[in-house]
Amino acid sequence: MSREEIFGREEKLVEEEGKKGCGYMGKIVSYPGGKYEEVGSIYMDLTSPHCMLVLGKRGTGKSYSLGVMAENFAKLEPEVKENISVVMIDTMSVFHGLKTKNVNDYEVNRLKDFKGLSPKGFGKDIKTFMPKLALEKYDKGERPDYDHLLQFPLKEVGANEWLSLFDLDTTDPEGIALMKTVREMEKKKEHYGFSELYDELDRQTEGKTRESLKNFFEQMESLKIFTRKSSSFDQITSGGNINILDMSYLGRLKGYDVRNLLVSIIAEKLLKKRTLFSTLEMQAKAGMLDSDLKKKVTENPVVYMVIDEGHLFLPKKGDTISSEILLDWVKLGRHPGLSLILATQEPGALHESAIRQSDMILAHNLTAHDDIEALGKARQSYMKEGKDIQSIVSKMEFKRGLAVLFDDKTRKMEMCRIRPRMSLHTGMDASAMPEESRKESFKKKKPPKIPSRGSS
Ligand SMILES: Nc1ncnc2c1ncn2[C@@H]1O[C@H](COP(=O)(O)OP(=O)(O)OP(=O)(O)O)[C@@H](O)[C@H]1O
Numbered sequence: 001m002s003r004e005e006i007f008g009r010e011e012k013l014v015e016e017e018g019k020k021g022c023g024y025m026g027k028i029v030s031y032p033g034g035k036y037e038e039v040g041s042i043y044m045d046l047t048s049p050h051c052m053l054v055l056g057k058r059g060t061g062k063s064y065s066l067g068v069m070a071e072n073f074a075k076l077e078p079e080v081k082e083n084i085s086v087v088m089i090d091t092m093s094v095f096h097g098l099k100t101k102n103v104n105d106y107e108v109n110r111l112k113d114f115k116g117l118s119p120k121g122f123g124k125d126i127k128t129f130m131p132k133l134a135l136e137k138y139d140k141g142e143r144p145d146y147d148h149l150l151q152f153p154l155k156e157v158g159a160n161e162w163l164s165l166f167d168l169d170t171t172d173p174e175g176i177a178l179m180k181t182v183r184e185m186e187k188k189k190e191h192y193g194f195s196e197l198y199d200e201l202d203r204q205t206e207g208k209t210r211e212s213l214k215n216f217f218e219q220m221e222s223l224k225i226f227t228r229k230s231s232s233f234d235q236i237t238s239g240g241n242i243n244i245l246d247m248s249y250l251g252r253l254k255g256y257d258v259r260n261l262l263v264s265i266i267a268e269k270l271l272k273k274r275t276l277f278s279t280l281e282m283q284a285k286a287g288m289l290d291s292d293l294k295k296k297v298t299e300n301p302v303v304y305m306v307i308d309e310g311h312l313f314l315p316k317k318g319d320t321i322s323s324e325i326l327l328d329w330v331k332l333g334r335h336p337g338l339s340l341i342l343a344t345q346e347p348g349a350l351h352e353s354a355i356r357q358s359d360m361i362l363a364h365n366l367t368a369h370d371d372i373e374a375l376g377k378a379r380q381s382y383m384k385e386g387k388d389i390q391s392i393v394s395k396m397e398f399k400r401g402l403a404v405l406f407d408d409k410t411r412k413m414e415m416c417r418i419r420p421r422m423s424l425h426t427g428m429d430a431s432a433m434p435e436e437s438r439k440e441s442f443k444k445k446k447p448p449k450i451p452s453r454g455s456s
């Protein structure tokens with residue numbers, strides 16, 4: 001098994017840096033004459049800007065593969081890692097396990113076969129952020145471990161974002177009063193809390209309009225996400241860490257799309273910050289700046305935003321609060337160094353630009369007609385030896401962890417077996433079977449067959 005392939009990296013960079021800044025994803029497999037063979041190793045570039053899709057129907061390994069990528073970020077060379085910030089939007093609380101070493105016997109046994117890897121928790125690199133309200137729902141003593149509260153300074157929400165969240169128009173009396181109030185606050189205060197916002201609302205409006213806006217804001221206040229100041233907010237984008245934002249509790253809270261609002265705030269802030277910084281970098285390269293930018297690079301790391309259930313944030317139909325800014329990332333993210341990795345069960349429900357602009361696709365098994373057709377919108381360049389992306393993915397055997405990786409930069413396409421996790425995957429399928437009998441059946445059951453080299 002000698003072949004080594006690096007996906008997502010241009011040849012020039014491969015020549016200069018080899019595998020530095022890459023992550024080991026697993027084995028290249030092939031089926032010559034119907035026989036399963038492992039023919040090489042697959043690596044993925046983690047330093048250049050990417051727009052990547054991770055696709056596959058329910059239970060085919062998307063979140064698991066995202067976990068493998070997160071481990072790979074944590075395993076990067078320190079001097080590369082400190083220049084990267086990974087923000088993971090966790091919609092199902094499946095990434096907390098990255099802190100703990102894998103104890104699943106079957107996966108641990110297989111791990112050795114993937115470059116001799118062994119179980120490992122990444123507690124030092126992984127930082128988890130939990131909403132206060134979600135923590136309060138747990139009984140004392142049962143609260144999950146976490147690093148930071150998921151809290152945003154109130155001033156980070158702009159008037160337009162409130163308008164979208166509350167579904168108000170700029171011509172509605174409520175919309176007009178809201179814009180005036182928030183803009184007034186922005187002028188007056190660096191930081192403000194809800195009580196000051198209510199005082200300003202009293203100055204700007206009265207009667208029913210005031211009541212309905214106050215009602216909106218009170219609902220937001222009760223979520224305990226927006227506060228006057230937040231010591232954890234800047235940590236979300238800190239370099240050298242994998243920051244996991246647990247949004248599983250925040251679906252459509254009180255009928256509002258709070259998750260989308262939070263993603264939009266982070267994405268907007270990062271786009272501004274990175275655009276300013278890349279201009280500085282360019283000027284420094286051109287000799288127009290005296291200052292040494294080295295320190296500033298680690299303060300302004302390039303960003304990978306990883307979104308599980310990406311179609312919720314960038315859907316094909318209808319706008320969400322986060323749609324516009326995520327589209328900016330997709331279209332403009334290369335220059336400021338903003339990468340997006342979107343996982344979805346339904347590529348057919350994802351915005352077409354994300355599919356067309358993607359430079360890498362990791363496709364697990366898909367069968368629905370609409371989803372396979374959506375994949376076909378990814379570029380023609382993925383065609384190889386007369387086989388197109390759609391027919392490969394639809395005919396692919398269903399095996400968890402088996403996927404096809406496509407790379408637009410290098411025009412490569414390989415079938416691969418994603419490696420087992422070093423840390424614990426906590427997105428296991430739920431079962432009504434009592435714990436004990438499940439353990440017994442796990443012992444009795446032969447693990448899923450992984451054909452060894454040369455077997456059929
Ligand atoms: N590379 C792999 N190696 C070993 N087991 C795997 C691999 N990928 C997935 N699995 C197994 O498949 C199960 C389902 O994977 P995962 O939770 O990632 O599915 P999913 O595609 O995210 O599903 P959903 O769309 O429902 O969120 C995991 O619990 C794990 O046991």
Ligand SMILES: [Mg+2]
Nearest residue numbers: 062063308427
């Ligand atoms: Mg999943």
